[in-house]
Amino acid sequence: MTGTGAGAGFRAVLADYGAGNLRSVQSALARQGVETVTTSDPATVREAALAIIAGVGHAESAMAGLVARGLDEAIRERAAAGRPVLGICVGLQLLFDEHEEGGRGLGLLAGPVRRVVAPRVPHMGWNTLRLLRPSPLLAGLEGEDVYFAHSFAVAPADRAVVAAEVDHAGPLCAAVDAGAVAGVQFHPERSAKPGERLLRNVLAWSRSA
Template sequence: MIVIVDYGMGNLRSVQKGLEKVGAEATISDDPQIVARADKVVLPGVGAFADAMAGLKNRGLVTPIKEYVASGRPFLGICLGLQLLFTKSYEDGEYAGLDVLAGDVVRFPQRDGLKVPHMGWNQLRIRRRSPILQGLENDTYVYFVHSYYVVPSSEGVIATETDYPTPFVSSIWCENVYATQFHPEKSQSAGLQMLRNFASV
């Protein structure tokens, strides 16, 4: 069973529908025990980093998620769910994350002509072909909506980069942890392929 973590924020139903389209069974839950027993976990999310961490803490989900990741079972973070995996975020202050991966979450710089948030279709440049990228071409277009991006302490976790206009990390892969800054559930056939791949890892 794939469990989609409900912490009061995010695109939960659209992620569930995407997984169902590729034949996977997925349930939405905020129950720490159900998350702990899952075969696979998806942590989606849109909104503010601090609010998301508060939602996880208030539901008693922080420790179960960290223990789940440490167990080696497959984990997928989407958009804010990617950012929450890192040490800290500088969104409207400085806030501690789950610290599953070392690194920071920072805002796109204010530059002439650069629209923030980064919204719409953009390309992936594959650096390491993670299992969820199988069957996808380099320069595949996927859908983004975000103002912040991750800066991992180790480049070894980077799976793809995207230019806006300078490169930023658009997905990571570290052992059993997969996470994307873009939204697979909104990325049409390419996104469904990623969800299909995750369901089968």
């Protein structure tokens, strides 16, 4: 599909830390015309136009996978240089410091990752985005339903980075947007049309970052 769509000619990397389902994210980006390389090579991750950290499951083992391949430093360096980093689901959680389930994240953003407290956890299914402020990343997504599947959520120390929330027995952070570092707790690759919109926004955002 490369050569068509919003992302024609754009190259993104998916950080391959040895776990996680990266194929569905790659396919969703391909539908937008983005050529995506899945790699564990730190130099490639450091230099690409856009780096994405995706995946599901435990943040601790995902972080260990990043560290073992030197991808943690590569991501910190690119973020420090102002090159865009997008975290999806566990990838968003990895952008933060301390995880309640154990271990530390990349520490690009300050704040803990806490277990969701609700009558039913995991927070599973389609839920409505509530934008807290205008964000190019979330343009057109106010009030849209997107798919969540998680038991932990980020609690940013700087509330200003929170771009959208979702309600599950109280507000949960659904998206952060902090300069070159951004992330979403939901799965754009499994969120039908609103997911496509998010990915198109990401492309526009990373081109202008």
